[in-house]
Amino acid sequence: MSTPQKEKTEPHEEPCSDKAVADYLRTHPEFFEKHAGLLAVLKVPHSCGPAVSLVERQVAVLREQNQQLRRKLVELVQVARDNDRLIERMQRLTLTLMDASSLEDLLTTLHDVLRNDFPSDAVAIRLFFTPSEEQALALPAEMFVSRDDPGLAAFERFFKTRRPLCGRLKQAQLKYLFGNQAEDIHSAVVLLLGGQSDYGILAMGSRDPNRFHVGMGTAYITRMGELISHALKPYVDR
Numbered sequence: 001m002s003t004p005q006k007e008k009t010e011p012h013e014e015p016c017s018d019k020a021v022a023d024y025l026r027t028h029p030e031f032f033e034k035h036a037g038l039l040a041v042l043k044v045p046h047s048c049g050p051a052v053s054l055v056e057r058q059v060a061v062l063r064e065q066n067q068q069l070r071r072k073l074v075e076l077v078q079v080a081r082d083n084d085r086l087i088e089r090m091q092r093l094t095l096t097l098m099d100a101s102s103l104e105d106l107l108t109t110l111h112d113v114l115r116n117d118f119p120s121d122a123v124a125i126r127l128f129f130t131p132s133e134e135q136a137l138a139l140p141a142e143m144f145v146s147r148d149d150p151g152l153a154a155f156e157r158f159f160k161t162r163r164p165l166c167g168r169l170k171q172a173q174l175k176y177l178f179g180n181q182a183e184d185i186h187s188a189v190v191l192l193l194g195g196q197s198d199y200g201i202l203a204m205g206s207r208d209p210n211r212f213h214v215g216m217g218t219a220y221i222t223r224m225g226e227l228i229s230h231a232l233k234p235y236v237d238r
Contacts, residue, residue, distance in 0.1 A: 086220060089117045093224070097231040103131070104138040106231055120204035120211075122185055124177040127193075127200035129236050142179075147198060151176040155201070158190060164221050165190040167214040177203045187212040191225035199232050 016024075025031055032038060093113050100106035107125060114123045128147040131139065145152070154172040158165045166189045174182035177190070185205035189212045193199040202225065206212060 090220065090224070090227075092117060094227060097227065100231065103135050103235040106235075107139060107143070110228065114204055118204065121207050122178050122181045122205040124203040124205070125200065126177075127232075128198055129200075155190070159192070162192055164218045164225070166212050166216055166218065168209065174205070178205055181205070189221055191221060193225060193229045193232060194236070195226070195229060197236070199229060199236050202228060
């Protein structure tokens with residue numbers, strides 16, 4: 001009597017996980033060199049169209065990366081050009097301030113340079129010192145104010161932080177700085193002059209609401225304030 005033979009069963013193989021396949025291909029980059037034929041038959045789903053071969057997908061990815069790098073290069077070139085123009089404007093401002101022979105000459109020229117070179121639709125300067133008789137006759141009276149001027153209460157936080165104020169100012173601030181032009185100014189930057197000595201404040205305003213904004217870099221604006229403060233120092237110390 002024969003005994004029934006047990007049916008042979010194929011050993012059960014656990015399927016490889018996605019991670020295992022990815023790890024293997026990552027550690028064996030020569031795999032497709034040995035199995036080049038797979039490249040022609042493998043299909044990779046593409047979100048923008050029908051399945052494509054792995055080679056086509058690789059080419060598409062490389063092309064997209066190349067386009068991104070080209071766009072980045074164009075952006076960097078534009079930033080470099082903008083920086084070059086900014087350096088030129090700062091140099092002209094420096095030379096202009098150095099050539100000024102009086103406070104009137106300095107402030108008048110500064111006003112023109114800021115309006116035309118940077119550019120701004122309005123410029124306001126408020127100085128916290130008493131002018132000489134000659135200066136008082138040559139310059140607008142509203143340019144010289146006391147540090148205790150009630151209008152400066154609108155800038156209390158600005159004086160505490162001592163950092164450039166950029167963006168859309170409060171109506172009281174705009175009115176104090178730009179007077180009748182306040183309604184036309186939709187963005188501005190305000191600088192403290194004199195560092196810890198508080199010579200005054202300088203403001204530039206624009207009709208464009210995006211010309212000066214909270215997120216803009218203030219490094220060059222801060223340097224501008226330091227430069228103007230240095231030029232004002234001889235007249236303040238007299």
